[in-house]
Amino acid sequence: MSTATTAIKAKQRPGDRVFSASAVFAGSMILVTLAAVALFLIVQSLPALVATSEDASILPDNFWSYVGPLVFGTVWAAALALLMALPVSIGIALFISHYAPRRLASLLGYIVDLLAAVPSVVFGLWGIGVLAPAVQPIYTWLVDNMGWFPLFTGPVSGTGRTILTAAVVLAVMVLPIMTAICREVFLQTPVLHEEAALALGATRWEMIRTAVLPFGRSGIISASVLGLGRALGETMAVAMVLSATGAVTFQLLTSVNPSTIAANIALSFPEAYGMNVNVLIATGLILFIVTFAVNAFARWIVSRRKEFSGAN
Amino acid sequence: MTTTMKPEPETATAVPIANSLTAGRLPTPAPWIILGTAIAVAASIFGVLALAAGAGYNWGGALVVGALLYIPSIWLFSSLVEGRRRAMDRLVTALVTGAFVLAMIPLISLTITVVTYGLSRFDGEFFTFSMRNITGEGGGIVHAIVGTLLMTGAAALISIPIGLMTSIYLVEYGRGRLAQGITFLVDVMTGIPSIVAGLFAYAVFAIFLGPGVRLGVAGAVALSVLMIPVVVRSSEEMLRLVPNELREAAFALGVPKWLTIVKVVLPTSIAGITTGIMLSIARVIGETAPLLIAAGFTASVNYNLFADRMQSLPVFVYTQYANQGNPPEAYLDRAWAAALTLILIVMALNLIARLVARFFAPKFGR
Numbered sequence: 001m002s003t004a005t006t007a008i009k010a011k012q013r014p015g016d017r018v019f020s021a022s023a024v025f026a027g028s029m030i031l032v033t034l035a036a037v038a039l040f041l042i043v044q045s046l047p048a049l050v051a052t053s054e055d056a057s058i059l060p061d062n063f064w065s066y067v068g069p070l071v072f073g074t075v076w077a078a079a080l081a082l083l084m085a086l087p088v089s090i091g092i093a094l095f096i097s098h099y100a101p102r103r104l105a106s107l108l109g110y111i112v113d114l115l116a117a118v119p120s121v122v123f124g125l126w127g128i129g130v131l132a133p134a135v136q137p138i139y140t141w142l143v144d145n146m147g148w149f150p151l152f153t154g155p156v157s158g159t160g161r162t163i164l165t166a167a168v169v170l171a172v173m174v175l176p177i178m179t180a181i182c183r184e185v186f187l188q189t190p191v192l193h194e195e196a197a198l199a200l201g202a203t204r205w206e207m208i209r210t211a212v213l214p215f216g217r218s219g220i221i222s223a224s225v226l227g228l229g230r231a232l233g234e235t236m237a238v239a240m241v242l243s244a245t246g247a248v249t250f251q252l253l254t255s256v257n258p259s260t261i262a263a264n265i266a267l268s269f270p271e272a273y274g275m276n277v278n279v280l281i282a283t284g285l286i287l288f289i290v291t292f293a294v295n296a297f298a299r300w301i302v303s304r305r306k307e308f309s310g311a312n
Numbered sequence: 313m314t315t316t317m318k319p320e321p322e323t324a325t326a327v328p329i330a331n332s333l334t335a336g337r338l339p340t341p342a343p344w345i346i347l348g349t350a351i352a353v354a355a356s357i358f359g360v361l362a363l364a365a366g367a368g369y370n371w372g373g374a375l376v377v378g379a380l381l382y383i384p385s386i387w388l389f390s391s392l393v394e395g396r397r398r399a400m401d402r403l404v405t406a407l408v409t410g411a412f413v414l415a416m417i418p419l420i421s422l423t424i425t426v427v428t429y430g431l432s433r434f435d436g437e438f439f440t441f442s443m444r445n446i447t448g449e450g451g452g453i454v455h456a457i458v459g460t461l462l463m464t465g466a467a468a469l470i471s472i473p474i475g476l477m478t479s480i481y482l483v484e485y486g487r488g489r490l491a492q493g494i495t496f497l498v499d500v501m502t503g504i505p506s507i508v509a510g511l512f513a514y515a516v517f518a519i520f521l522g523p524g525v526r527l528g529v530a531g532a533v534a535l536s537v538l539m540i541p542v543v544v545r546s547s548e549e550m551l552r553l554v555p556n557e558l559r560e561a562a563f564a565l566g567v568p569k570w571l572t573i574v575k576v577v578l579p580t581s582i583a584g585i586t587t588g589i590m591l592s593i594a595r596v597i598g599e600t601a602p603l604l605i606a607a608g609f610t611a612s613v614n615y616n617l618f619a620d621r622m623q624s625l626p627v628f629v630y631t632q633y634a635n636q637g638n639p640p641e642a643y644l645d646r647a648w649a650a651a652l653t654l655i656l657i658v659m660a661l662n663l664i665a666r667l668v669a670r671f672f673a674p675k676f677g678r
Binding site (some may be wrong): 011013015016017018019020022023024025026027028029030031033034036037040041043044053087088089090091092094095098099108110111112114117118119120121122123124125126128129130131134161172175179189203204205208226229230232233234235236238239262264266269270273274277280281284287288290291294295298299302303 | 335381397398400401403405408409410412414415416418421425428442462473475478480481482484488490493496498499500501503504505507508509512514515518519524536539541544569570571573574594595597598599600601604605608609626629633634647648654658659662666
């Protein structure tokens with residue numbers, strides 16, 4: 001960009017040229033990398049899109065009938081996780097930003113961030129070893145007493161490793177990022193709005209309802225969409241906790257559970273060969289497209305509001 | 313439970329409005345008394361149930377039910393004494409605090425579990441042996457630690473220059489559409505599922521080296537796809553914090569732009585950048601799925617990134633759990649001990665990163 005033009009005022013030393021060129025090069029590497037991710041995935045998955053069960057042994061019929069239940073399971077598990085994580089993360093964010101003592105607030109925020117530091121494989125171990133046995137009696141009770149509710153029909157899973165357990169683990173894993181974004185936007189509520197509400201005699205909850213929540217609405221939306229993106233792509237925790245059979249079912253507590261794309265890849269890839277590898281990569285491509293769209297949507301919402309940066 | 317609340321109306325009537333500001337409000341310790349009563353009631357119910365069933369006492373259940381009982385009771389008492397609006401306020405306070413406590417349960421439970429299960433194999437043999445020729449008990453994680461260090465190191469070697477230069481481009485040079493596009497794509501890249509990064513690395517190497525390839529360097533490429541956006545975002549934020557006056561002072565002295573960046577901007581922000589890089593390493597060091605796909609797993613030590621499969625700590629945890637042999641306890645113990653090691657490494661990185669940020673931050677002013 002600087003080589004052809006002569007209108008530059010400052011003198012261009014060789015060091016300047018090298019440095020700015022390498023900065024531009026590094027920046028372009030981001031574009032190249034994303035393009036390469038898309039390109040290589042597409043190249044590897046093209047043969048799988050037209051494959052039949054004769055070409056690839058894991059296909060029941062054709063590619064789309066294989067990926068359909070997986071897409072359903074991915075979206076279903078992520079939606080359940082989001083449904084549980086959203087109210088809790090708004091609550092935590094409010095607690096840290098408006099309820100906790102000021103001096104404790106940053107420490108409490110750091111403790112919530114610690115959840116994000118736990119590797120997903122450890123969450124998986126914890127989910128099987130602790131969570132699933134702990135919730136199994138609750139599931140039995142739910143099936144016995146609330147079985148009339150369509151989502152809770154039996155027979156109950158004996159291990160507790162159902163889609164609901166996987167969704168709980170997912171919810172715990174997406175909590176930190178959602179809390180961080182909600183907290184950041186809640187903290188940026190104009191103090192004058194809050195004080196005005198309090199001065200008019202509002203209780204703390206009424207102040208939050210009339211000043212903080214309307215201000216933070218776009219932050220809450222983008223937090224939930226980003227959390228959805230994370231939950232869609234989370235692999236190991238689901239792969240380990242969920243005992244999947246690949247069925248399409250909405251029932252939460254039985255031993256018949258849909259699998260997710262990411263978990264299915266992690267479980268099947270080490271033993272895959274030949275065309276099966278391409279089929280799995282093609283499912284990965286679909287996951288990539290879905291999460292890309294979800295994340296782009298979230299960032300678009302964030303970028304409409306330039307005041308906050310959208311924490312990571 | 314009602315007994316705890318009886319004194320309140322009595323004092324209000326007996327002492328004729330001692331203080332008009334506190335009249336018609338619950339006394340300060342009332343929420344704690346109600347909470348204690350609720351837990352006591354729940355505990356006694358669970359005690360009766362435990363006696364009837366002859367089973368062990370369920371402390372966790374009693375606490376959870378007690379806390380759940382507190383939420384409607386505080387609302388009820390507050391609405392009786394203080395009116396509907398304050399009752400709503402107290403209800404929300406209880407719910408919001410409850411949300412925070414709820415989020416702490418998995419963290420505490422996970423910490424306790426990993427430490428108790430992990431300590432049983434946290435011994436000398438565990439850190440001096442690999443899994444080569446070991447079935448059943450014994451064995452260790454040397455091969456996994458070597459693989460993790462090599463692959464994470466290689467990923468850092470790829471990601472740090474690219475990430476740092478990208479952030480310098482965005483802050484110091486970037487104008488117009490390219491910078492906007494890069495900012496947007498970096499944001500989107502932070503959301504790439506880790507398994508897709510693994511598939512990408514596999515696809516790249518499979519096209520050039522044939523199918524079925526598993527290499528340490530492929531794992532490193534997968535990790536750097538995940539690491540670059542984190543490095544870019546954190547470094548960018550730190551570079552933007554450098555006051556413009558410093559740059560202008562350097563320019564006024566005739567310092568070239570690149571020297572200004574190298575000698576003024578970077579030293580000022582180096583503490584924050586180091587913190588960001590360490591946090592990004594802490595993030596990728598626990599990634600399992602991409603390494604499982606791209607680097608595979610093995611039982612032997614492999615020092616060569618460019619040949620053969622390479623084990624890593626998170627994949628070790630997964631494979632020990634997933635491919636249990638005989639006796640299964642030996643495999644599970646190894647999985648938990650490796651999980652403990654992994655968590656300790658991640659926590660140490662996090663802690664050091666925060667300390668670096670705190671103690672090496674530039675001090676402006678005099």
